[in-house]
Amino acid sequence: MESEEIKIGVYVCHCGINIGSTVDVEQVRDSVSELPNVSISRDFKYMCSDPGQALIRKDIEERGLNRVVVAACSPRMHEPTFRKTIQQAGLNPYCVEIANIREQCSWVHEDKADATDKAVKLVCSAVAKASLLEPLEEKEVEIAPRALVIGAGIAGIQASLDIADAGFQVYLVEREPSIGGHMAQLDKTFPTLDCSACIMTPKMVEVERHPNIELLTYSKVIEVGGYIGNFNVKVKKKPRYINMDRCTGCGLCAEACRLKGRITSEFDVGMGKRSASYIPFPYAVPSKYTIDAEHCLFLTKGKCGKSPACKDACTADAVEFEQKEEIVELDIGTIVVATGFDLFDATEKPEYGYGLYDNVLSGLEFERLVSSSGPTQGKIAIGGKDPKDVVFVQCVGSRDKSVGNEYCSRVCCMYTAKQAYLIHEKLPDARLTIFYIDIRAFGKGFEEFYDRVREEGVRYIRGNVSEIIKKGDRLLVMAEDTLLGEPIDVEADLVVLATGIVPRADVRELMNLLKISQSPDGFLLEAHPKLRPVDTASDGIYIAGCCQGPKDIPDTVAQAKGAASSAMTKMSQGKVKVEAIIASVDPFICRGCGRCVEACEYGAPELQEAEPGILVSEVNDSLCKGCGACAVACPCRAISMKHFKNEQIFSQIEAVI
Amino acid sequence: MSLEEIIKDTKAYYCLGCGVCTSSCPVARVIPSFSPRLLVEKALFGFGDEIISDKDLWSCLICGRCASRCPSGVDYLNFVREMRMEALSKGKEGLLAHDGILNTIMELQSLNLKQDRNFWITDDLEVADAGEYFYFVGCLPYFDLVFGEGGLCDVGIRSIERARNTVRILNKIGIKPVVSNNERCCGHDLLWNGDLEGFKRLAELNLKTIKESGAKKVICVCPEGYVTLKRDYPRFLGEQDIEVIQLCQILADELREGKLKFLENASVDYKKVTFHDPCSLGRIAEIYEEPREIISSIPGIELVEMERNRVDAVCCGTSGWVNCSGCSKKIQTERLKEAEETGADALITACPKCEIHLNCAKYNADLKIRIKDITDLVAESLA
Amino acid sequence: MNKGFEPNIVGFACNWCSYAGADLAGTSRIKYPPNIKIIRVMCTGRVTPAFILKSFQNGADGVLVAGCHPGDCHYIAGNLKCEKIMDVVKRLVGILGIGKERLRLEWVSASEGGRFADVVTEFTEQVRELGPLSGKSQG
Numbered sequence A: 001m002e003s004e005e006i007k008i009g010v011y012v013c014h015c016g017i018n019i020g021s022t023v024d025v026e027q028v029r030d031s032v033s034e035l036p037n038v039s040i041s042r043d044f045k046y047m048c049s050d051p052g053q054a055l056i057r058k059d060i061e062e063r064g065l066n067r068v069v070v071a072a073c074s075p076r077m078h079e080p081t082f083r084k085t086i087q088q089a090g091l092n093p094y095c096v097e098i099a100n101i102r103e104q105c106s107w108v109h110e111d112k113a114d115a116t117d118k119a120v121k122l123v124c125s126a127v128a129k130a131s132l133l134e135p136l137e138e139k140e141v142e143i144a145p146r147a148l149v150i151g152a153g154i155a156g157i158q159a160s161l162d163i164a165d166a167g168f169q170v171y172l173v174e175r176e177p178s179i180g181g182h183m184a185q186l187d188k189t190f191p192t193l194d195c196s197a198c199i200m201t202p203k204m205v206e207v208e209r210h211p212n213i214e215l216l217t218y219s220k221v222i223e224v225g226g227y228i229g230n231f232n233v234k235v236k237k238k239p240r241y242i243n244m245d246r247c248t249g250c251g252l253c254a255e256a257c258r259l260k261g262r263i264t265s266e267f268d269v270g271m272g273k274r275s276a277s278y279i280p281f282p283y284a285v286p287s288k289y290t291i292d293a294e295h296c297l298f299l300t301k302g303k304c305g306k307s308p309a310c311k312d313a314c315t316a317d318a319v320e321f322e323q324k325e326e327i328v329e330l331d332i333g334t335i336v337v338a339t340g341f342d343l344f345d346a347t348e349k350p351e352y353g354y355g356l357y358d359n360v361l362s363g364l365e366f367e368r369l370v371s372s373s374g375p376t377q378g379k380i381a382i383g384g385k386d387p388k389d390v391v392f393v394q395c396v397g398s399r400d401k402s403v404g405n406e407y408c409s410r411v412c413c414m415y416t417a418k419q420a421y422l423i424h425e426k427l428p429d430a431r432l433t434i435f436y437i438d439i440r441a442f443g444k445g446f447e448e449f450y451d452r453v454r455e456e457g458v459r460y461i462r463g464n465v466s467e468i469i470k471k472g473d474r475l476l477v478m479a480e481d482t483l484l485g486e487p488i489d490v491e492a493d494l495v496v497l498a499t500g501i502v503p504r505a506d507v508r509e510l511m512n513l514l515k516i517s518q519s520p521d522g523f524l525l526e527a528h529p530k531l532r533p534v535d536t537a538s539d540g541i542y543i544a545g546c547c548q549g550p551k552d553i554p555d556t557v558a559q560a561k562g563a564a565s566s567a568m569t570k571m572s573q574g575k576v577k578v579e580a581i582i583a584s585v586d587p588f589i590c591r592g593c594g595r596c597v598e599a600c601e602y603g604a605p606e607l608q609e610a611e612p613g614i615l616v617s618e619v620n621d622s623l624c625k626g627c628g629a630c631a632v633a634c635p636c637r638a639i640s641m642k643h644f645k646n647e648q649i650f651s652q653i654e655a656v657i
Numbered sequence B: 001m002s003l004e005e006i007i008k009d010t011k012a013y014y015c016l017g018c019g020v021c022t023s024s025c026p027v028a029r030v031i032p033s034f035s036p037r038l039l040v041e042k043a044l045f046g047f048g049d050e051i052i053s054d055k056d057l058w059s060c061l062i063c064g065r066c067a068s069r070c071p072s073g074v075d076y077l078n079f080v081r082e083m084r085m086e087a088l089s090k091g092k093e094g095l096l097a098h099d100g101i102l103n104t105i106m107e108l109q110s111l112n113l114k115q116d117r118n119f120w121i122t123d124d125l126e127v128a129d130a131g132e133y134f135y136f137v138g139c140l141p142y143f144d145l146v147f148g149e150g151g152l153c154d155v156g157i158r159s160i161e162r163a164r165n166t167v168r169i170l171n172k173i174g175i176k177p178v179v180s181n182n183e184r185c186c187g188h189d190l191l192w193n194g195d196l197e198g199f200k201r202l203a204e205l206n207l208k209t210i211k212e213s214g215a216k217k218v219i220c221v222c223p224e225g226y227v228t229l230k231r232d233y234p235r236f237l238g239e240q241d242i243e244v245i246q247l248c249q250i251l252a253d254e255l256r257e258g259k260l261k262f263l264e265n266a267s268v269d270y271k272k273v274t275f276h277d278p279c280s281l282g283r284i285a286e287i288y289e290e291p292r293e294i295i296s297s298i299p300g301i302e303l304v305e306m307e308r309n310r311v312d313a314v315c316c317g318t319s320g321w322v323n324c325s326g327c328s329k330k331i332q333t334e335r336l337k338e339a340e341e342t343g344a345d346a347l348i349t350a351c352p353k354c355e356i357h358l359n360c361a362k363y364n365a366d367l368k369i370r371i372k373d374i375t376d377l378v379a380e381s382l383a
Numbered sequence C: 001m002n003k004g005f006e007p008n009i010v011g012f013a014c015n016w017c018s019y020a021g022a023d024l025a026g027t028s029r030i031k032y033p034p035n036i037k038i039i040r041v042m043c044t045g046r047v048t049p050a051f052i053l054k055s056f057q058n059g060a061d062g063v064l065v066a067g068c069h070p071g072d073c074h075y076i077a078g079n080l081k082c083e084k085i086m087d088v089v090k091r092l093v094g095i096l097g098i099g100k101e102r103l104r105l106e107w108v109s110a111s112e113g114g115r116f117a118d119v120v121t122e123f124t125e126q127v128r129e130l131g132p133l134s135g136k137s138q139g
């Protein structure tokens, strides 16, 4: 408080000869001893050593110092050390200021007089700031032992299982009627060729049965408030029009549906048909039917024959047209985002004829075609005939600035190799050609798998396909063989495009909801590309799987486990320390203009109605990261940025010049 | 100055303790603990230290509502100014809005720097280096960078258009004014924030510049600049051989003489307007009728009055860029609502600062009324 | 002034990139002129225009603001906010007669110790060329 007399101890370190050889330490010590508020100034060989720290503690105890200035190495080096030192002596850890006279003085200057002069100014500046330093409070908030996982592809499934196994409650929100994501659509998986369903189904079932997992399918997160430890989440459950408890998954309703075989199946990416009452795929979890309100005759027209056929057919009396959407509110400690990816829409490259010619397929369509659970039960036939020539085109929508995707989708080289192999297994006589720019076989077992595919006689041609046109009832694929340096045309009965992985179309909506950001490629942004790959800029929110960037299943699973472990670590700590260096608003000065709200990247300040019609900003301690942008934006100085207050910095400016 | 001297200088000893000042004060209406009466009484009881450590010393708007009604003629404004001088000498100052940049900009102008403040003069404007009339532009170039579009605190105004429009109007009535790159801030805010020395430095530089141009008449548009040059320069630097005129006075004269003509149906954008008296133009300089005459003679405009007008008008809520706060916002919001209640579609003001502060209050608020400066309005309506 | 003019330069460096870059110049023992004195801020987004103007008012001949490269700001976009503000402040110091050339905004990452030293050396020379700001520093 104002009445407290400030007593500063200044400690100038020699750092052996690291400082002492270029800076006259004694002179620095003496020139600051008379500054206002300085009650003692000393020098010492190594301030960070035990005796050095003991010296400070002793002075605090004996001389009643309440602020400390250490002139030594960079604060990035030993600020934490000295904070602890003074804390041990009973001072608030934020009452120490470091003058960096090593990295930013003795090590970069040669002339001793100049360096000493500068060191004195740096210490003056530190003393000036120390005189105005204020004790700061380090607060803690409790973390609710409940996690929200958004998206139930393999990433979300794995993260949920790990967190639930560790004993925390998990709410797994999936917007489709079934969990599984893209992996459920795949046939076999590279490089080991395990059947996707075989390795995935047990995990899906485990999710459903796990006592710590509450599955919210056909649901969407619509609101996220609060902060780490205490997120308030609202989830909207869409009506399925089928009673989940009664439905036995028998499928009589779908059989009876008047629209049977007339609605395009999303799961089969347009290759198959379904009823209005449907289950996306046979081993869906939950194994319950859903009536699609967009198509159902009764729900769209109010009438389905004399009475709805499904309702009549259901022996369990599970059809409930009166169901309404439901909002579930959750108190959540940590959040894992695992919303996956969208497939590149190949119509964006019209030169490939996708969408125009039936025998040009996307990578995912081919997965459904070749899958034994797919619309053709795995039979590959084009116009009723086995294809003789199949061409694969790599890098469709990846590494392609013309469609705005500069990045590599990382899975297409390998899934193309896999798909070629799968055709070869089924149709050994088919001639298979793959056009590629580079082969990226970087993963474990990838190069070996690539070799194996080539050994089976698949022809790899280096060159990007420029155009695909119709030639009779076949296709003509045109490219340049860049290794031979000559144009090449290949005729084909079937062309498979290795369509890439793109960010979810609604990624912005999610970003706004969670206040997280995206990287230039459009995928969700991690807190640090190398060291914090599963964290986001918002504490307590983690990302896993293809929402963060293209990756294969092993990497997805690894990242999911990483995100789960980060979430678990926080939840098992039970509490988090809140940043002490944060912004705070003086409610009487605040004009309620909201400029701070606009400036903050973390949604920390919020306008509250203090009295009718009077808005006042309040900074949420747990969200504020202490960047200071709001303080700069505030027109009337209602915000003070703790530890970097205007007065403190002004005093440094005055002292340093 | 000692407390006794301040009391003597401002006739504070005449205070009857009646409280008319406090009940007239717009700040006291929002901050109940703020009381001009108590401040004066504290001084009379010798509690000078208490006054200078009170941060509310800096909340006074220097609007003069209290002084204009004080039955004993206590010079409350100078009382506050002198108390602030004392406070400043003890290292205490108010909370400067915008982190103090506007105040620092003023202070920096007293250094010997060669400004580049005339960037706004376009080819169509006729200005001179020497001549009879000196147009005192004031802080408009700086305001534009701070509060103009893309500025540091964008409140959606174009202050610099004011300068251009002023020259256009003056050219129209046959005046080719001197506009000097050496002009400085008039010093108003430094003076009223208690920095007499800083004020004097600026004033001296300005007087030198004006004299060097040979001008005998100084035209001010900003009311604060006007009262500062007219009243405070002589007071603190001695009588000067220059005549200081406010633009509205010239315009009203020209109108009366029929020399100023407006377009038929000049105003399409504004049909019904109300006039907000800036404190310095109104209560301090007592120029109430000229702006009203000017506005009313623009064809197509109807002038209506707010409940509180002329000597009773209420301040735009902030002064000297000090202690701007939620209190200021309330005063501003209330004033704008008062203007809206007249049914006017614009509030006309004659002070660049009123324009800034009132527009600032509109930021993210649900206030529809437009704010327009009288000079811009005149320039746009001229035949 | 007998001895050549030695400019007074104030630097504002963000904790995460440029301050660390300056530290790296130190650890790598790269030499640069001693005229600059750095004040640490968490982010360049904290650098309010008043810091710059106050520095000049107090006698600085030059001010350097250094932060993370675009995209690298620890607080997402503090550096970009700063850049926007500095554009205006440059115009402001221009019309005040201080001169835009005395104010610099640079991006220096934590790994660019050499670049930090280069920037400081070059800026110091530039300000030396410009001569003293006829403010307080002249005495």
Ligand SMILES: Cc1cc2nc3c(=O)[nH]c(=O)nc-3n(C[C@H](O)[C@H](O)[C@H](O)COP(=O)(O)OP(=O)(O)OC[C@H]3O[C@@H](n4cnc5c(N)ncnc54)[C@H](O)[C@@H]3O)c2cc1C
Residues within 6 Å of the ligand: A150, A151, A152, A153, A154, A155, A156, A173, A174, A175, A176, A179, A180, A181, A182, A183, A186, A188, A189, A190, A191, A219, A220, A221, A338, A339, A340, A341, A343, A363, A364, A367, A411, A415, A418, A500, A501, A504, A510, A544, A545, A546, A547, A551, A552, A553, A554, A556
């Ligand atoms: C054609 C093709 C073949 C492939 N073949 C292989 C292979 O052989 N081997 C291999 O290792 N990898 C392969 N991959 C890659 C593999 O598909 C991915 O690594 C994996 O599916 C990524 O899983 P995910 O959980 O991150 O995303 P996804 O599988 O996309 O799952 C995301 C889930 O989140 C849900 N969701 C999205 N947004 C929301 C929201 N807002 N709210 C609630 N839920 C939401 C979705 O409905 C979905 O269920 C292939 C990819 C493609 C395109």
Ligand code: SF4
Residues within 6 Å of the ligand: A582, A583, A599, A600, A601, A602, A603, A604, A605, A619, A623, A624, A625, A626, A627, A628, A629, A630, A631
């Ligand atoms: S300091 Fe930064 S993080 Fe904190 S409220 Fe202000 S802008 Fe937001």
Ligand code: SF4
Residues within 6 Å of the ligand: A585, A589, A590, A591, A592, A593, A594, A595, A596, A597, A605, A616, A617, A633, A634, A635, A636, A637, A638, A639
């Ligand atoms: S920017 Fe300042 S005045 Fe505006 S709402 Fe935020 S704290 Fe209040």
Ligand code: SF4
Residues within 6 Å of the ligand: B021, B024, B025, B026, B027, B028, B036, B059, B060, B061, B062, B063, B064, B065, B066, B067, B076, B077
């Ligand atoms: S001058 Fe205005 S704001 Fe100041 S005390 Fe008087 S009435 Fe109140």
Ligand code: SF4
Residues within 6 Å of the ligand: A635, A636, B097, B098, B318, B321, B324, B325, B328, B356, B357, B358, B360, B361
């Ligand atoms: S009212 Fe005026 S001083 Fe206050 S914040 Fe707005 S522009 Fe700045």
Ligand code: FES
Residues within 6 Å of the ligand: C014, C015, C016, C017, C018, C042, C043, C044, C045, C066, C067, C068, C072, C073, C074, C075, C077, C078, C079
């Ligand atoms: S943290 Fe370096 S500029 Fe923001």
